[in-house]
Amino acid sequence: MSKKIIFDCDNTMGVKGCDVDDGLALLYLLGQDTAELCGITTTYGNSDIETVFSNTTTMLQEIGREDIPLLKGCPNRDTRESDAVNFIVETVNSFPGDISILATGSLTNIYAAFLKDQNLFAKLSEIVMMGGITEKLCINGKIMDELNFSCDPTATKWILKKGKNLSILTGNNCLDAFFPETDLNRRLESSNNPFAYYIKNKCMYWFKDMMSAFDIDGFYNWDVVAAAYITHPELFIPKAYCASLNPKDLERGLLKNSQEEAPACCFNTPYIRDIKAFNENIYNSWMNMKANIKVSQN
Numbered sequence: 001m002s003k004k005i006i007f008d009c010d011n012t013m014g015v016k017g018c019d020v021d022d023g024l025a026l027l028y029l030l031g032q033d034t035a036e037l038c039g040i041t042t043t044y045g046n047s048d049i050e051t052v053f054s055n056t057t058t059m060l061q062e063i064g065r066e067d068i069p070l071l072k073g074c075p076n077r078d079t080r081e082s083d084a085v086n087f088i089v090e091t092v093n094s095f096p097g098d099i100s101i102l103a104t105g106s107l108t109n110i111y112a113a114f115l116k117d118q119n120l121f122a123k124l125s126e127i128v129m130m131g132g133i134t135e136k137l138c139i140n141g142k143i144m145d146e147l148n149f150s151c152d153p154t155a156t157k158w159i160l161k162k163g164k165n166l167s168i169l170t171g172n173n174c175l176d177a178f179f180p181e182t183d184l185n186r187r188l189e190s191s192n193n194p195f196a197y198y199i200k201n202k203c204m205y206w207f208k209d210m211m212s213a214f215d216i217d218g219f220y221n222w223d224v225v226a227a228a229y230i231t232h233p234e235l236f237i238p239k240a241y242c243a244s245l246n247p248k249d250l251e252r253g254l255l256k257n258s259q260e261e262a263p264a265c266c267f268n269t270p271y272i273r274d275i276k277a278f279n280e281n282i283y284n285s286w287m288n289m290k291a292n293i294k295v296s297q298n
Contacts, residue, residue: 006087008104010104020206021220056070103129114159128226131149
């Protein structure tokens with residue numbers, strides 16, 4: 001039985017200088033028989049809302065999936081109204097108890113949907129998020145800022161406080177999902193699926209951007225980890241975590257262990273059980289896509 005999923009994301013796959021992982025997570029979901037994508041709601045984070053929405057529109061056109069509802073979200077943390085917010089509320093109320101939300105960008109849309117319907121979280125099956133850190137996020141000796149939960153700390157606070165069945169794939173837990181450039185090239189070049197060329201063509205700039213910034217030979221597949229968890233939780237080991245909701249910490253996306261302060265909220269912070277099995281699942285899902293590519297393969 002497939003899960004009904006709303007994917008709330010800041011997809012900038014293909015935008016020079018911006019991350020590719022939301023787009024890779026989208027392609028992963030589209031290759032999963034266990035996922036029914038009810039709609040995509042765009043948020044800000046990797047870039048502004050106009051860039052994210054336009055880029056996602058183009059991507060759906062390129063892969064021949066314009067049938068998927070796409071809604072523009074709130075442009076910033078001070079705006080709590082958007083087409084995306086209305087879509088989330090309407091869809092959850094149309095399928096009470098059946099909708100899973102996968103959130104891989106700022107959380108403004110989800111919080112705004114809660115403000116519109118304060119029974120919303122009780123009607124959801126689950127919320128799976130990629131974001132937050134439990135300690136400093138260090139890559140090759142360099143500290144990386146948290147870029148999802150910190151975008152709208154008020155939204156983060158209330159979702160953590162009021163949300164039900166929460167799972168958070170933190171930046172720290174996602175460090176296991178490192179994709180070396182050589183391995184990705186080998187996998188994609190050995191496949192005759194047109195999506196292999198599409199992924200390679202869309203992602204190669206990010207290797208250069210990441211390598212120049214962190215001196216590494218690949219990239220971290222942050223959001224794909226959350227997409228994999230929502231469809232295949234058996235690939236992960238659950239871990240309960242309780243965090244305080246200190247506003248200054250949330251401004252940095254830090255989920256400080258509540259052992260240091262009074263407990264405020266508890267949630268699941270799963271981590272990858274077997275990285276080899278995880279990687280095989282990711283590549284198999286990408287190569288399982290059957291949509292109609294509408295861009296040149298030359």
